[in-house]
Amino acid sequence: MSKKKIVGVTACSAGIAHTYMAAESLEKAGVAKGYDIKVETQGSIGVENKLTAQEIEAADVVILAVEINIDMTRFAGKRVLRVRAAEAIKNPEALIEKALNEAPIYGEKGTKAGVAKMGKTEEGGFFQHIMAGISYMIPMVIASGLILAIANVYAFQKDDAGRIVNWGFDTSTFMGDLMSNLFSVGQVGFLLMIPLFAGFVANSIAGKPAIAAAMIGTYIANDAEMLGAEAGGGFLAAILVAFAAGYLVKGLKKIPYPKIIQPIVPIMLLPLVSTLLISIFVLYVIGNPMASMMDFLYEGLTTLNENYAAAPVIVGIIIGAMVGFDLGGPINKTALVFGTAVFTDTVAKYGIEGANFVPQTATQAAISVAPLGIWLASILFKKKFSPTEKVSAHSAFGMGMVGVTEGAIPFAAQDPIRMIPAFVAGSAVAGGLAAGLGAKFYGGIGSPLGTFVGYIEQPIPFVTWIFSVMTGVLVTAVIIGFTKKKVE
Amino acid sequence: MVTSILDIQHITFDSSVTTKDEALQFIADFAKEKEIVKSAKAYYKGLKKREQEVTTGFKSSIAIPHCKHKTVKKPALMLVKFANPIEWESMDHQPVHMTFALAIPEGENQEHLTLLSTISRALIDETFTKSIIEAATAEELHATIQNKLLAQSD
Numbered sequence: 001m002s003k004k005k006i007v008g009v010t011a012c013s014a015g016i017a018h019t020y021m022a023a024e025s026l027e028k029a030g031v032a033k034g035y036d037i038k039v040e041t042q043g044s045i046g047v048e049n050k051l052t053a054q055e056i057e058a059a060d061v062v063i064l065a066v067e068i069n070i071d072m073t074r075f076a077g078k079r080v081l082r083v084r085a086a087e088a089i090k091n092p093e094a095l096i097e098k099a100l101n102e103a104p105i106y107g108e109k110g111t112k113a114g115v116a117k118m119g120k121t122e123e124g125g126f127f128q129h130i131m132a133g134i135s136y137m138i139p140m141v142i143a144s145g146l147i148l149a150i151a152n153v154y155a156f157q158k159d160d161a162g163r164i165v166n167w168g169f170d171t172s173t174f175m176g177d178l179m180s181n182l183f184s185v186g187q188v189g190f191l192l193m194i195p196l197f198a199g200f201v202a203n204s205i206a207g208k209p210a211i212a213a214a215m216i217g218t219y220i221a222n223d224a225e226m227l228g229a230e231a232g233g234g235f236l237a238a239i240l241v242a243f244a245a246g247y248l249v250k251g252l253k254k255i256p257y258p259k260i261i262q263p264i265v266p267i268m269l270l271p272l273v274s275t276l277l278i279s280i281f282v283l284y285v286i287g288n289p290m291a292s293m294m295d296f297l298y299e300g301l302t303t304l305n306e307n308y309a310a311a312p313v314i315v316g317i318i319i320g321a322m323v324g325f326d327l328g329g330p331i332n333k334t335a336l337v338f339g340t341a342v343f344t345d346t347v348a349k350y351g352i353e354g355a356n357f358v359p360q361t362a363t364q365a366a367i368s369v370a371p372l373g374i375w376l377a378s379i380l381f382k383k384k385f386s387p388t389e390k391v392s393a394h395s396a397f398g399m400g401m402v403g404v405t406e407g408a409i410p411f412a413a414q415d416p417i418r419m420i421p422a423f424v425a426g427s428a429v430a431g432g433l434a435a436g437l438g439a440k441f442y443g444g445i446g447s448p449l450g451t452f453v454g455y456i457e458q459p460i461p462f463v464t465w466i467f468s469v470m471t472g473v474l475v476t477a478v479i480i481g482f483t484k485k486k487v488e
Numbered sequence: 489m490v491t492s493i494l495d496i497q498h499i500t501f502d503s504s505v506t507t508k509d510e511a512l513q514f515i516a517d518f519a520k521e522k523e524i525v526k527s528a529k530a531y532y533k534g535l536k537k538r539e540q541e542v543t544t545g546f547k548s549s550i551a552i553p554h555c556k557h558k559t560v561k562k563p564a565l566m567l568v569k570f571a572n573p574i575e576w577e578s579m580d581h582q583p584v585h586m587t588f589a590l591a592i593p594e595g596e597n598q599e600h601l602t603l604l605s606t607i608s609r610a611l612i613d614e615t616f617t618k619s620i621i622e623a624a625t626a627e628e629l630h631a632t633i634q635n636k637l638l639a640q641s642d
Contacts, residue, residue, distance in 0.1 A: 013541050016592065016601065017552050020608035028612060044556070045601045067542070086542065089612070090579045 006030055006096060007051050008039040008063040011070055012085040015044035022065045022088035023049075029092035037096075042070060061099045062106075063088070072106065080106035127414070133201035133242065134410050137193050138388070141410055142395040144189020149402040151183035152445070190328075190406060194235055195219045197413065198242035205246025206253065209270035214245035217278035221286055229291035231337075234329020235413050237286060245278045290330055297322070297334040305342060305359060312358040313436035319359050320366035320431020320472070324423035327370055327405045327412055339363040357440040361456075364403070364446035365434035365468050366427035371400030371407030372447070372469075373426045373476025381481040389487075403446035415484070422479035430472025437464050448473075494565045494633055498522060499626040503571035508584075511574050512536055512553060515589045518566060524591050530559035531591065545578030548617040552608070554590035564591045565607065567629055586621060603637075610636050 008026050012018035023039040030037030040051045053074065056062065062080040064070070065088035072080075081095075081103035088095055154176070155169055169180035195215040202214030218241045222232030233240075249270050257265050301319070308314050322335035339360035346356040378385045378393035385393060392410050399407030412419045434441075440457040444450045451458070451465040458464035500518060505511045516525070516532035525531040534555035538544065545551045551574075566589040573583030588611070590604055610616055616636050623629045 016554055016556070016590065016604055017544065017608040018542070020605040021546070021612055024609035024612040041605070043601070043605060045605060084542075086579060089546070 003034065003036045004061075004100065005055075005059045006035050006037045006061055006063060006099070007055055007059040008037070008088075009042060009051070009066060009070060010039060010085055010088060011042035011066040011068050013067050015042070015068075018067075018085040018089065019043040022085040025089045025092040026063065026065065026096070029096055033093065033096065035096070042066075042068075061103050063095065063099045063103075065095075075106050078106055079103040129201045129204040129243070129246065130239070130414055132204035133197040133199075134414050135388075136200040137197040137413075138392055138410050140189055140193045140196060141406070142392070144186045144193065145395060145399045145404055145407055147182055147189065148186025149398050149404055151179045151186060152402045152404070154179040155183065191222070193409075194222055194238045197235070198238040198245070201239070201242035202246040202249070205243070206249035207266075209253075209266045210246050210249035210274060212271040213249065213274035213278040214242045216275050217241040217245055217282045220279060220282045221290075227283065227287035227290060229287060229294055229330070231290070231294060231330045231333035233286060233290055234326045234332070235409050236326050236329055236416075237290070239413065239416075240286070241278065241282060244281065245274055248277060249274045294330055294334050297331065298338060301334070301338045301359070305356070312438075313432050315358050316362035316365075316435025317428045317432035319362035319435075320369075321424045321428035323363050323366035323405065323431065324370050324425075324427025324476075325420060327409050327423070332405065335359070335363050357442075358435045361439050361441040362431035362435045364441045364444075364450060365439070365465070366431040366446075366472065367403045367405050368400040368447035368469060369427040369430045369472040369476055370405055370412075370423040371396035372473040373422065373480065374408050374411050375400060376473055376477035377480035377484070380477055381484070384481065384484045384486055386487045401447050401449055403450070418483040419480070422476045422483065425479055426472040426474075426476025428472075429475045430469050433468035433471055434465065437468060439464050439468065494567075494630065494637075495522075496626055496630045498524075498564060499567040499569075499629055501569045501571070501626075505570055505574065506572045508539070508574055508576050509536075511568070511570060511576075511584075511587065512539070515553060515566060515568055515587065518568065519564070519589070519591055522564070522566070524560065524562060524564045524566070525557075526559045526561060531555070531557060534559070535589075543577040545576030545584055546611060547578065547580045547582075548611075548614065549578075549582055549585040549621055550588065550611060550617055551576045551578065551584040551586070552588045552590065552611070554592065554604075556592040556594060558594040560591045560593040562591075563593060565589070565604075566591070567633075569629070606637060 008023070010019045010022040010026070012022070019041050020043065023041045026039050027037055038051060038055060039049065041048045056074060056078060059078065062075050062078050064075075064080060064082040065085045066082065067085050079099075081099040083095060169183065170176035171180050195218040198218035199211040199215040202210035218238045220226050221237040221241050222234065224232050252270050252273060253265075257269075261269065304318065305315055319335045319339065322331045325331045339362065342356050342358075343360040346354060375393050375397035378390055382390075389411075396407035396411075399405075408419070408423060412423065438459050441450070442455040442457065444455055448466045448469045450456055450469075451462045456465050502514055505514050512535045513532055516528040516535065519525045519531055520528035534557035535553045538555045539553065544553050566587075568587045568589060570585055570587070573585060576584040578584060588607060590607075592601070592604070613636070616632075619632050620629060623632055
C-alpha cells in the first residue's frame with residue numbers, strides 16, 4: 001500500500017499563533033504515523049507552504065483546521081474534514097484518523113463540511129439571468145438616458161413671453177444642431193440597450209453562442225417597421241426573446257454532434273441555427289400579435305374616449321396605467337400615440353376650444369411617474385436598495401425629470417412582478433388626477449417640471465400639475481417601499 | 489534577529505498572581521514597564537479581547553496570550569513564569585505556569601510575525617516545553633529558547 005497523502009490548511013482568527021501550532025501539530029502527527037503530509041498556513045504573514053492543485057488532487061483527504069472563512073472551491077469533490085484550529089493542536093493523531101475514516105466529500109448537494117454548509121447553488125434561475133442582463137445594460141441606460149435628457153431640455157422652444165411654443169430643435173443654430181444630434185445619440189443608446197440586455201440574459205443561460213440570436217431577435221422585436229406593427233415589443237418582449245434564445249441554444253448544445261464538426265458547433269452552427277429560428281419566431285409569431293394588440297388597444301381607447309368623454313378621470317386612469325405598464329413598450333406607445341392623435345385630430349376638427357386634451361394630458365402626467373417613483377423610493381427606503389440600485393435610481397431621477405420613462409426599465413426588468421404594479425398604480429393616479437382636475441397639456445415636457453418647461457393650462461397654476469404628478473410618484477414609491485425585498 | 493525579540497530583560501517571575509485576569513493585568517503592566525507598550529490598559533484590553541475570541545491556553549502548562557494593537561510600540565516576546573497554577577481553559581485542562589506573551593504593533597511586520605510563527609511551532613515540541621517548565625532562572629530560559637529558535641529557523 002502506498003503512503004497515504006494528506007493535505008491541510010490551518011488558519012485562526014488572529015493568524016498569529018494557533019495557525020502555526022496547528023500546522024506543526026498536524027505535520028508532526030502525520031509524519032509520526034508514516035503519512036505524506038503537507039499543511040498550508042494562512043496566517044497574518046500571508047499564505048505559506050501553499051498547496052498546489054496537483055497536491056490537492058493527489059491527496060486522500062483534506063483537513064481544514066480553520067476558524068475563518070477560506071476559499072473552499074479548490075477542494076470541491078475532495079474528501080474534506082473541517083474542524084477548529086484548536087482541535088488540530090489538541091489531538092492531531094485522532095484528527096488525522098478521523099479524517100481518513102469519516103471525511104465526507106465536499107461540494108455534493110447539501111453536504112456539510114464542518115461549519116461551512118455548501119448547498120450546490122442552483123444553476124440558472126430566472127432572476128439570476130435577468131440580473132446578468134441588467135448589469136450589462138445599466139451603464140448604457142445611464143449614459144444614453146442622460147444624454148437624451150440633456151438634449152430634451154434644449155428642445156423646448158420658447159416665445160418672447162417665455163412660453164413653450166414648440167418642441168423641436170432649431171438646427172439653424174449651432175446649439176440646436178448639436179442638441180439635435182445628441183438627441184439622436186441618446187436614441188441610439190435606447191435602441192441598443194434592449195438587445196444588449198437580451199444578449200447578456202441569453203449569455204447567462206447558454207453562453208456566447210446564444211448572444212447572436214437573442215440580440216438580433218430582440219432588435220427585430222423592437223423594430224416596428226420590420227414587424228409591420230405600430231410599435232416594438234419593449235423590454236417585456238426582450239425578456240421573452242432572450243429566454244427563448246437561451247433555452248433554444250441550451251437545448252441545441254445537448255445534441256451529440258459528430259466529432260468532426262464539434263469545433264464549429266459553438267462558433268458557427270449554434271449561432272446560425274438559433275438566430276434563424278429566433279428571427280423567424282419573432283417575425284412571424286410575435287410580430288402579428290403585437291400589431292393586433294396595438295390595433296385592439298387603440299380601438300378600445302377610441303371607444304372608451306367616445307363613450308366616456310364626460311368622465312375624464314376614467315380615461316385618465318386607464319391611459320396613465322398603460323404608460324406605466326411597459327415603459328416604452330407597445331402598450332405605452334399605444335397610449336402615447338393615442339393621446340397625441342386625439343389631441344391633433346380634435347384640434348384640427350374643432351379648433352383649440354373644442355380640442356380633447358384628456359388622453360394627452362394623462363399620458364404626459366404619467367410619463368415621469370415610474371422613474372421618479374423609483375428615485376423617491378430609493379430615498380425613503382434606503383435599506384431596500386443596493387449601492388448599484390441607488391446609482392440607477394439617481395439617474396432615473398434625471399431621466400424622470402425630463403419625461404424619459406425608460407429610466408425605470410432596469411428595475412422593471414429585474415423584478416417585474418413587484419415593480420410593474422407599483423408603476424401602473426402610480427401612473428394611473430397621476431393620469432386620473434391630472435385629467436380629472438381639468439389640467440390641459442398643450443405641449444412641453446411630461447414631468448413635474450412640465451409646469452415650468454411647457455404650456456399646461458390648469459385650474460390652479462403650477463400647483464395642479466405638480467400635485468397630480470407627485471401624488472402618482474408618491475403612490476409608486478410607497479408601494480415599492482412595501483413590496484421590494486430588503487437588500488441582503 | 490532572535491535576540492532582538494527575546495530580550496533577557498523581558499523574562500520575569502511572579503508569585504502573587506492567581507487568576508487569568510490578574511495574569512493578563514500583570515503582563516500588561518510588565519509590558520508598560522519595559523516600554524513595549526504605550527498604555528498598559530489598552531494592551532490589557534487587547535489581550536482580554538483575544539482571550540474572549542478563543543483561549544490561548546495551550547498544552548503543557550503554557551499559554552500564549554497575544555494581540556496586535558496600536559498601543560504596541562515595538563514587537564516583543566515576554567516570558568512570565570507564575571509560581572501559582574492559573575486556570576486558563578487550556579487544551580489539556582491543566583493549569584498554566586508559563587506564558588509566552590506576544591505584543592505585535594499594528595501594520596506590516598513580516599519578520600516578527602514569522603518569528604512568532606516559529607515560536608508557536610516550537611511549542612508543539614514536548615521536550616522543549618518540558619525544559620522550559622523546568623528552567624529555574626531567566627538565563628536558563630533564555631538559553632533554552634534561543635537554542636530552540638535557532639535550531640527551528642534552520
